[in-house]
Amino acid sequence: MYAVWKLSLANLKKRKIQNSLIALLVLLSTLLLSTSVILISNTDNLFTGMHEKTNGSQDILRLDGGLHDPEKVHAFWEKEPGVSVSKLLPYHTLSGVSHNGSDIPNLLLFMMDTPQRPLGVDELLPARGTLGETPAAGQAWIPTSLAYSHDIAVGDTLSFKTSQGALELNVSAVVVDIPYGGPFSTESRIWMNEADYGGLSASEGAKSSYMMGIRYDNYADRQAHWTAFEQFLGTPYLESVMTFAEISSFYLILNQVIGFVMIFLAVVMMAIALFTIGFTISDAILTQYRTIGVLKSLGLTSGKTIGVYLIQYAFLSAIAIVPGLILSRFLSRIIVDSTLSYLKTDTGQLPLSGMNAAALTGVLIFLLVLLCVWAYGRRARHIAPVQAIRYGMSESDSRRESRGIGASGKSLVGFGSLPAVLVVGARNLLKNIKTSTLMLILAMVTSAVLVLGYVVLSSVMNIQQTSPQWGYDNSDITVRVFDPASFSKTEFEAGLAADDRIKNVSWHSGVTGVIESPERAASEKAEDTMGVVVSIVEGSYDDIGFAVLEGANPVNPNETAIGVNVAKTLSKSLGDTVELYVEGQPHVLTVTGIYQSVANSSNSVRIKSETVQADNPAFSAADVAYINLNDHSQADTVVPELNERYAASISAATQKTLLDSVFREAATTLILPMSFMGALFITVTLIIIYSICLINIRKEIKTYGIYKSIGMSSGQIRRSVALGVSILATVGALLGILLGVYALPVILESILAGYGMVDLPLVFNGASVALIACLSIPAAAAGSWLSSGIIRKTSPRILVVE
Structure with missing residues (x-):
């Protein structure tokens, strides 16, 4: 056991930089995963705790x-x-x-x-x-x-x-x-x-x-x-009722989005970390093949050989996981204070829980590292002492090594006409396929994470471009009537009609209704009925800009469009009928459209004012007016005029002002965690590529010595290595764009589906996406350049001596 311990210490001392980088990688994986666990745990716990503390309601009834x-x-x-x-x-x-x-x-x-x-x-x-x-x-x-x-x-x-x-x-x-x-x-x-x-x-x-x-x-x-x-x-x-799901939804939505995205990325990072550890162990076994053979010939068993690596990486994991867990508490505090700020009081901070779950996460990471080390370390069992001492590798590997690249007499396609700098870089990648694949995957994942963060932030910050897909209107001006008693709809419409800047106006009222399947009379199942928000429009839904995912908005009195969660709850699709109670009167309506809306989690329906007027001819939708202009740029001029003219009864605002008042806060809250995750993955890319390139260069150091002896400078060789890795990272960045734009948003859609968003509206600029994705390329190039510094410090005379 003493020999195993001494060998472990020797490995720790011999490769200080490489071991430090692996420890840092485990620390960052622990930080990300434990932060996400704490975040998700506290999202529910903090809200539930405050809800219990205030004896919070689970239904709010409004009778108006x-x-x-x-x-x-x-x-x-x-x-x-x-x-x-x-x-x-x-x-x-x-x-x-x-x-x-x-x-x-x-x-x-x-x-x-x-x-x-x-x-x-x-x-x-x-x-x-x-x-x-x-x-x-x-x-x-x-x-x-x-x-x-x-x-x-x-x-x-x-x-x-x-x-x-x-x-x-x-x-x-x-x-x-x-x-x-x-x-x-x-x-x-x-x-x-x-x-x-x-x-x-x-x-x-x-x-x-x-x-x-x-x-x-x-x-x-x-x-x-x-x-x-x-x-x-x-x-x-x-009448109106606000359920517990509606009360809690906006307290929880941001942390759930951030938490689930962080868990996904933490799992990806942990997989990369374990693969890197496995690669490092495999390389160490190949590098020390002859030494291990000698030790085995002297009586060191395969189990003890594996124990050398287990002790080494157990120590590295222990010193990395503990600070990762400590830092996760501080990072979680920052995110929780930001996303749940409305629960904060001046008397003290929001209490954080979930530390036990975070500690279990640390234990899980520790066990995963040891399992990975054991799985890769077992390869040392197959080392035969005689072959190791004679060849420094297995006999089959020796024969394959002696043939080399192009040993069959066929040169690689086009290499003879390429510049030497490019050939050296390509050879470095082709001779190390496994490590090149890892670097490609790493660059792809990093670019995908950066693109996802940018796309999410851009979509929220530019929501005005996709407001109909979020369930909002697309009109130029919204007018809310706050004093119906002193407001004259007829006079207001006459004033708008006399203004040649006004293109059209539609009116909207919102009430609470009850929607049922006509089949409920036979089944009498409670789940066949639900309370919904009823949007009533006098005018055109299309003029207002309300969008649908399927079908069309209602045009006739016997038609309705329903939210995706209503359709899911009642198992309704286009062409089906529903029975809607509005102001106590039942209406059997045909479903012409299905839409999504984040405002009320898609628990809503849309009907025309004529539907209500069939039973109540005096009804007139007059809560909100949606106004479109012939020239959209004049909205900022028209709004103050309306507010001044009808100051006693209305409040007018542009669509941009209204959307910014809601989503500016979401964008501000998302910036910190998304930026942190992007910076974290860039750092990991640099660390891993530095470690991989350092290993590859040490294996090929004699070859690079020969290059130096025939006239290539250290700078040329280093540029060759960096150029090859940069090209590989560029390919990864291109694949990362596809992953970040088309694949990763699906994860968000699965989370947001419960909030009524099944098709996430994305807004992004292609050039900006490409620029963001390319941030992984300089990180990869920097890692390879820094690792190749040993070439500059090594004498070619020593390198070519056998």
Whole structure:
């Protein structure tokens, strides 16, 4: 055993640089894999923990259409066993707010009449400032999503647009409000004092709407409770409900995307690391073939020979995995604080868990390294001492080596006419096919990772180009009516018709409906019915720019387009019929299109206003107007004119402004992890290619000595090696472009499918993709150039001496 230990130490001392690089590679693999494990673990744990801490709701009921009596609905849930319900919360809806003189676009505001705490469900946690029982007069509490994304601090003043002018409230606290405080939220609850709310109610001249939060003692019993609820109502529930899946989705989506991508890349990196270790061991066995033969002739067994490598790489893995695990905690902290920032409070950091899972990941990596070492080290068993001492290799390898490249008398195609620099580089690659293949795969994977990161970021940052494929409109201007009482649709349309800059206008309203299969009457299965968001358009869906994946948008009153998750849940396809309840009235509609939408996870349907008007002739879609211009560039001019002319009732914004308000945050959050993974793979490429080229050059050092003795300079030889590797990396980069653009996005689509996105809309510039992919080429060239430095330091006289 002493001999095995001494040989292991000798191997560690002899190849310091190579061993250091392998240790660094294991460290980076550990860092990436354990970070992804911690990230995925904490995504669920942190949200679930905060949800439990606030006694968070699992359904939010909004009653604003007058279809159910709020008091009766609240009374039912209060008496329902196994259910907790919040106090009945009155509110008014506004859609205009400004901070420091700047309007905050694309935000629907629920102005809440705050009851005395506790609320019962969805308790508010102070993130900044101090909470009393209720806000003081003239003050308000706002959610973290609004405060953090627009730099609103405690003590700032917000100005809210009402029909009677501006209502100014001072921010006295920022609160964690789970249902309406998530990332990308376009809805915020503003918690007001009772007196301020009374003044708002008087100015708006409309009845209050109501909402309540519901939490189940056992979430698995949810369907049974809803069955009892609808039996109590005598009809399906026809007003708005936000489910737990909708509440949690935007808290979890970014970390799940980042985490799953990191796991995939970590597995790829670990495979490369293990292959590199195996290659290094194989090379060490070939290099020390004669030495191993001598040792075996002196009594060293094959098992002990394998033990030499096991001890060596166990030591390297141990000193690499521990710091990798430590660093993963810091990296996870940075990513978690970025993606779950709206759960943070000033009282302390978000608690990180998953350390045990990360430690198990480290143990798994350690065992995988040892298994790889054992598998490759077993090749030493086949070394015959006599052949090793005589040939320095097996007899068959010796015969093959003696023939060399082109020994059959046939020269390699075209080599005679090529420059010497190119021939030397090509020979280096062709003589080492296995290592050349590894470098090709490495360059391909690195380029694919870089391209994927660029494509994802570019697609999110340039979402305006593909907004219909994300489920958004493609109009030039969006106008939201926040005060219907003082708004005249007829007057507004007349003003637009008189403006020759306006091309067309379509109107949109959104309500909650219930959709069923007509077959449900026979089956009575609960899964055959679901609540959906119903988009009602007066005008043309095509003019607005809403896209479909299959079929077409509805044109006639008896037609509908359904979201992909509705189609999946109810097993519907084009030509099938569904029964949709809107405002309590059933409508049997034919499915003409299927679309995707990230806004509501594709749990929605599209119908025409004529569908509703068949039962309610007075109905008119007038919540949002989508306006197209003859000249798209005039949108920035038309918007302020509309806001000034109809200041008391509408809020207008360009499509770019609205999309930026939602997706700018996603792009900012994704930059750090995507950049980190790209930089990590570039570093790994340089490290591995340096190690591989160093091994190859040491094996061929005598040949390079001969080249130097016949007139080639060290610089020419080094350029030859670097040129060959660069050409190989270029081929890998081209293959990586195909992988990063066409293959890896499929992984994202599988993750986003649950959020209603089955066909990821990609936006990228071909030249930029090529430039990003080519970053792996200088990394490969630098690794080969640095490793060839030993050629410059070695004397040709020594190299040609046998």
